[in-house]
Amino acid sequence: MKEKPEAAWQPSKSDKSERLLQLTCALLFAERGLTKAELFRSIPAYIEAVKSGTTDDSLNRMFERDKTDLRSTGIQVFTPNPTAEAEEICYVIADDTFVWPQHSELNAKHLQLLELAAQVWSQASLESDANQALVRLKALGIEPAAADLIGFAPRIETHEPSFTPLNTAIDECLEVSFDYRKPSGELSKRQVQPWSLQNIDGQWLLQCFDLGAKEERNFLLKRIVSKVQVLKDGEVDRSFSKPSDEVLQAASEDLQNHIRKQVCELRVKPDSQAWFHFRLDDSLSAASQTISFNYMDLALLAEELRDFAMDIEVVKPRELEDLIRAGFEKVASDHA
Incomplete structure (x- = not known):
């Protein structure tokens, strides 16, 4: 029965x-x-x-x-x-x-x-x-x-124009495409099955299955530079089967494991803009304080730290210092 x-x-x-x-x-x-x-x-x-x-x-x-x-x-x-x-x-x-x-x-x-x-x-x-x-x-x-x-009702607002169409596509299990600009400036068309939207340290991230790469991928919404378009077969919207809770949980755990492995270490000048940004202890009298934290994306971290470049010294990863410097060089070149 x-x-x-x-x-x-x-x-x-x-x-x-x-x-x-x-x-x-x-x-x-x-x-x-x-x-x-x-x-x-x-x-x-x-x-x-x-x-x-x-x-x-x-x-x-x-x-x-x-x-x-x-x-x-x-x-x-x-x-x-x-x-x-x-x-x-x-x-x-x-x-x-x-x-x-x-x-x-x-x-x-x-x-x-x-x-x-x-x-x-x-x-x-x-x-x-x-x-x-x-x-x-x-x-x-x-x-x-x-x-x-x-x-x-409370509403979650975001400045990312792709947030709403992606959220709708997730709810309705629709395949979508968008243009994505990598940190290097390279532009590519992505076709994905959107799974979920995550907010990591104030940045919205799309977890999805990339149809072109045929694997799970994460994309920062701030790097989506086109309208989100629903893929179609003729006049019919292309849909997909919603992944199981186990698959979604595994994707989130993979992302968290990735973040845990990414460690940044900085020396920060006391009473500087960076010192207050990181909310360091005012009672410390050392010439600098070393802090460490996890991060999701190195290029994104370099963008965020550029405003504090005169107040910090990168201990690790060394590539971060190169990216911060390259960012300044690009700004100088663009305004030359």
Whole structure:
């Protein structure tokens, strides 16, 4: 007998996190705010609570706890008309709740986590009971604050124009082509099956299967110098079978192993621009400090270190010093 496939996990109707999501979506939806009565009539979790026999007092206490929980996570729920009659008091979410704080820095791991969170938010706000709450609000004649709630979802932005088409091709398993410029300046046409996008030390990298080389390859998005084109057979887009999780994991491990083997060692002058860039200890009194770190791409590292050339001495690899010098010579030649 064939086993019934396991159903995807769904939050319980009484799941508190689901209820808080429903409340957040509803309050974001209505620009003018919502009264408690409107919230209790539109949010499935509150409706279920009433059906299960929850009293008005208990429902009010639940709502007060939910507001407190939202505020504790930084979602500022407030009443723009606190002096109104109790049944007419509206609740809204402050406009600046979802504004990214200034001077906040994200590393590659943070970006990956945010991307996952954005995907979860997108799926939850469209497919969970939160969406039913919005349908009920529309039925009550309440106008939305935005065309769709996904406008409030976090988005991962990048300056690389190839990011979006590559991400789409990955999602839809489509083969693509693009022009790629090597550090030497050589230009080549690449045809690939895109697997994933990785952010390594602030640089976006495409992991893929290179159809021309017939092997797995990694390409820096900053070196893609053309539009990303979907390959076609006649009028039909060329697709491929998504690689297994094991294959994707192995490709990521190979990349990490490569990075671990690439070690750079520098001597840095104290109180220099490079010293502060690498956030070295101000209390050190030595004439210089030796630091070491791993890197992904030597030519890319040379570009990044060129601004600090007067403040550093390359210990290893020796090729790095040559690349930094060659970069200066090229700039001088281009402007001669």
